[in-house]
């Protein structure tokens with residue numbers, strides 16, 4: 100199976116575009132996105148993630164899900180399985196970043212995923228499985244070794260920059276710190292035994308480090324909680340945390356105003372600082388994870404490097420003219436879990452936290468999406484970094500001030516399927532964003548008042564380690580005026596040193612002028628900022644006023660709604676009464692229905708009895724049918740007899756009026772007669788009226804004219820088949836003898852309609868020949884009966 104075939108068309112298109120545009124974006128690097136799968140809590144738990152290759156995984160809709168099952172594939176730079184150790188992740192992801200950091204480049208690394216997916220574990224880990232943060236710190240200190248500037252010589256200027264203090268100032272600060280530690284031995288910043296976590300150190304180093312540089316390491320730890328920035332190391336406000344504002348520095352870089360940056364000299368010191376901040380971090384218990392972090396926490400490590408030292412006359416290292424410092428930073432970001440509020444069942448303050456978290460994550464997504472769109476379509480949409488503090492703080496990274504990497508953490512459990520889908524989608528999209536390659540930057544050193552030009556080495560055996568100077572010290576000289584030559588040499592040396600000092604002081608003056616200018620500019624900038632902030636505060640006040648107004652309105656609405664609620668509750672009570680009475684009625688009706696059912700049963704029983712009776716009647720009908728069949732036979736016999744009579748010219752007289760009135764009765768009589776004749780054939784012959792063959796012939800030659808004898812109002816049948824009577828005369832009544840003795844008529848038919856047992860109309864056509872008799876009358880001989888019966892097809 101080729102996994103890439105399963106990419107959605109959108110993704111594939113974008114991917115192709117990205118590959119195409121790679122050629123033109125040689126100065127940019129894509130955001131590197133890794134994925135880490137954490138082990139399942141229970142090995143028997145079913146998983147929705149399958150690894151297809153070291154960089155491709157598939158996410159399958161679980162069986163339990165209501166929607167249609169689908170399999171989606173995601174590709175990342177590398178996927179770490181649940182078997183991948185912390186060291187493997189550090190080597191792949193963070194080691195290159197530390198290499199860059201010590202070369203003066205910035206980096207941003209953040210972990211993103213659902214609550215409980217292993218973000219904090221990946222970044223921090225535990226004593227035996229140190230995560231990325233402790234490994235980064237260890238690697239930095241393993242690498243820089245003793246090449247550290249003495250503590251407090253390099254100091255934060257509180258405006259995102261650094262300045263150099265004189266050794267006297269640095270010494271004073273160190274003494275102050277020691278005194279404070281003596282006064283309050285339990286100061287959290289000092290090592291507290293309960294904080295001590297001894298992370299296992301792999302003694303990993305960055306090779307090819309510029310060993311002639313002097314390094315200082317600073318750490319700061321902030322959190323963004325409900326879209327407000329707090330400094331976790333600022334103890335000035337006691338136990339409560341003070342919110343901080345974000346500012347832009349001289350180089351347009353965002354920083355947290357007044358953030359505490361602690362200079363650390365050992366890895367353990369850095370860890371202690373981290374745990375001090377960790378204690379202050381707000382933690383919340385959600386159902387998913389008992390130690391879930393409800394805020395985004397950002398641990399910054401800054402490295403300040405001073406270019407190579409030169410030695411002064413006394414062999415002591417000193418900063419050469421025009422020396423520069425290099426500042427680089429790595430931000431390790433543990434984002435709060437991207438969770439669905441309904442799944443964690445959060446309410447109240449927790450719900451507000453969750454929506455703030457989701458807002459900032461959403462805003463991060465939004466910014467990255469617009470950045471990607473701008474890069475792909477070469478458009479210039481404004482990236483809304485200002486929407487949240489999180490995006491505002493990362494703005495510089497996304498605009499090319501350092502490389503950006505992300506680790507997507509996922510719990511492969513099927514419970515996390517929906518959220519993982521969203522997280523993976525975001526991760527895949529982020530890979531398309533390109534960040535300009537960052538360059539190491541040097542900034543001119545901001546020197547403060549110099550009181551002393553040399554720094555006493557802390558350890559005599561390692562002068563390089565602890566020596567720091569700005570101006571060559573005037574050596575103590577003893578002039579031996581007896582030895583003029585020696586005096587001359589000494590004076591020359593003194594002149595050189597004085598010249599050097601003079602040059603230095605000229606330079607210092609020049610630099611201080613530059614600094615004053617810079618400071619003025621800064622003041623102007625700050626003034627501008629101040630005006631801007633003032634307007635912002637004004638507009639915020641208006642917003643607050645509006646919000647207050649809104650909240651008053653909402654309160655009034657709440658009161659109104661409560662009144663409505665009360666009246667509804669009252670109505671509810673009334674309706675419940677109605678429901679109760681209706682229920683009584685229903686039970687009454689149920690009782691009646693039961694009674695009806697009983698009666699129905701009885702009725703059924705009666706019907707069964709009736710059907711038995713019907714069967715009896717059917718039997719009788721059958722008997723009658725048999726009887727009629729016998730009658731037909733008798734009729735046949737009679738016809739035969741009529742034939743014989745015709746041949747013997749003895750025709751019995753027929754009473755026409757009798758036929759007219761009751762043809763059926765008449766035919767029945769004929770049948771009875773035939774039966775009698777059957778019994779006494781010879782006697783009957785003399786009573787039957789006969790027609791002469793010659794008469795019959797005459798009537799035939801006259802043509803078949805029918806005398807149709809019908810009822811006054813026959814039921815209209817509309818039948819397709821009609822009796823074949825070309826010439827006919829229809830009468831409803833035979834009133835005189837000539838009606839039948841008319842010599843033109845040779846055929847007679849009597850039409851009778853009746854209802855059968857099924858309620859259907861049955862039409863019977865009794866056909867007869869009209870035979871003239873020798874007495875001038877006419878004899879009607881019935882010889883055929885046609886039955887016409889219509890019935891419903893559905894029946």
Ligand SMILES: Nc1ncnc2c1ncn2[C@@H]1O[C@H](COP(=O)(O)OP(=O)(O)OP(=O)(O)O)[C@@H](O)[C@H]1O
Pocket residue numbers: 136137138181212213214215216217218219220221388390391392434435436437508
């Ligand atoms: N790769 C892993 N190996 C072993 N255990 C892990 C791994 N990943 C996470 N865990 C364990 O899972 C639990 C939750 O992990 P963690 O606290 O790192 O989640 P999280 O994503 O940071 O959650 P939150 O967003 O709520 O802070 C912890 O007990 C952690 O030890």
